[in-house]
Amino acid sequence: MMNRNRREFLAEVGQGMLLASVGATLAADLGLAPAFAADGPERLTFGDREPLVALMQETPADKLLPLVVAKLKDGTDLKTLVAAAALANARTLGGHNYDGYHTFMALSPAWEMARELPEERRPLPVLKVLHRNARVIQGSGGGKHEMLHAVTPAALPKDRPGGEVLREATHKHDINAAERTFAALVHGSADDAFNDLLYSIQDEVNVHRVVLVWRAWATLDLAGKEQAHTLLRQSVHFCCTEGNLDHLEIHTLLPKLLDQYKLLGKEIGKRKADDAWIEKMAETIYGGGRTRAADAVAAALADGMSPEDIGEAMSVAANRLVLCDRGRQNAKDGKPIGSVHGDSVGVHASDSANAWRNIARVSNTRNTFASLICGAYHTAGQNGGQTKEPYQLAEQLEKIKAKDGETLLKEAEAAIKAREQARAAALIHRYGELKLPERPVFDLLLRYAVSEDGALHAEKYYRTVTEEFAKTREAFRWRQLVALARVTASECGYPAPGYAEACRLLKV
Secondary structure (H helix, E strand, O other), X not given: OOOOOHHHHHHHHHHHHHHHHHOHHHHHHOOOOOOOOOOOOOEOOOHXXXXXXXXXXXXXXXXXXXXXXXXXXXXXXXXXXXXXXXXXXXXXXXXXXXHHHHHHHHHHHHHHHHOOOOHHHOOHHHHHHHHHHHHHHHHOOHHHOOOOEOOOOOOOOOXXXXXXXXXXHHHOOOXXXXXXXXXXXXXXXXXXXXXXHHHHHOOOOOHHHHHHHHHHHHHHXXXXXXXXXXXXXXXXXXXXXXXXXXXXXXXXXXXXXXXXXXXXXXOOOOEOOOHHHHHHHHHHHHHOOHHHHHHHHHHHHHOOEOHHHHHXXXXXXXXXXXXXXXXXXXXXXXXXOOOOOOOOHHHHHHHHHHHHHHHHHHOOHHHHHHHHHHHHHHHOOOOOOOOOOOOOHHHHHOOOOOOOHHHHHHHHHHHXXXXXXXXXXXXXXXXXXXXXXXXXXXXXXXXXXXXXXXXXXXXXHHHHHHHHHHHOOHHHHHHHHHHHHHHHHHHOOOEOOOHHHHHHHHXX
């Protein structure tokens, strides 16, 4: 992924403050902001949703939650609130603000988390993320400066695939051409436009690049496919402004592998893998290097292996990056030495592998193949400095004497509160070994995924584990919950802003 250094971050913050104070037009004239083709007199609006979107965009965080809770009591549902927040985030920030697109990516997972909670506590994860959304939007000037405006579609060439035309514009960082091209593509079909956009997504293995486009697509379940243009435009902007393709291998390796294994035009295979095959492929992805991992997946696809099973191996490899993480060697942004939550290698790898798998499930055949090849390449090559076996797990297991679920869960919660990552992981590992029901474990870990800040990643990673546990065979699925227990212990003790107020307003 592309990391920002301190100077770049402070420059971005300073520029954002200046934009908010002088306005977008003057800032563009001064050369302080990009003059996008989409910037113009015609504001992007959302019909009968506009009042609620404006409320999310213009209300300070310390005043928003009481208004939202009042709307809930008046009959507005959580789904509507999350959709409005997503549109407010997209219109204001457009995929340009680091905290902003992280918050956007947390919205649909927060909605899914809410559905797992008792009715009286259901709004909590959503309110937590709405509070964060308001903080980020207000920090960027609120309604004073919006990144997305109405855009005029371009006339597309008839002799070239739309995805290639869009990718050419993003390669050149030509946001005007990319915006107009995508507007023309999405005018035909949201599904086809999504597949066209994936050509640009597959050009670089940046976790935010892939997770953002997947979460935008998933959010259409809440906002409706008529909002595909608005929500997916964030990824068009991201692809134009983030990354440098000159030094990357995947955008040349991918077409080479698609051609070498004759995958273009090939039907999706249905061959099922046994546990040993999954373990071996996961080891290749985890430890074999990026080029080898991508080649192995391309060969498996050509051999007719099921994309679902290939994706499972990729997920198992990413999960191992959490389990074998030594923890941060230096404190960073309030995350102490030894911590593994937030933007750690394992959490990032797991979220991106989950996104690539989900994209493969909903895209066309070409992009199913391409996404799994890219996903394997993305997951691989990140195991430097890791422990050979899951971190301290064996030595902690020897210390566990309890054999009943109730005691194991009580001890796991105590370990989480004490921030004892290895012990929390070992207790959940033992619980899984005993083949006890998983729901009580999810209930325990969900509670902290809601209450703690998680350094922008708590909601996404909880949702990643939930989905991967459900899709993974019995031999491997408990590794997902063991990893989540470790990450939960790491993030405990950093309560989320707005959570206490949400509890007070809901009287829970």
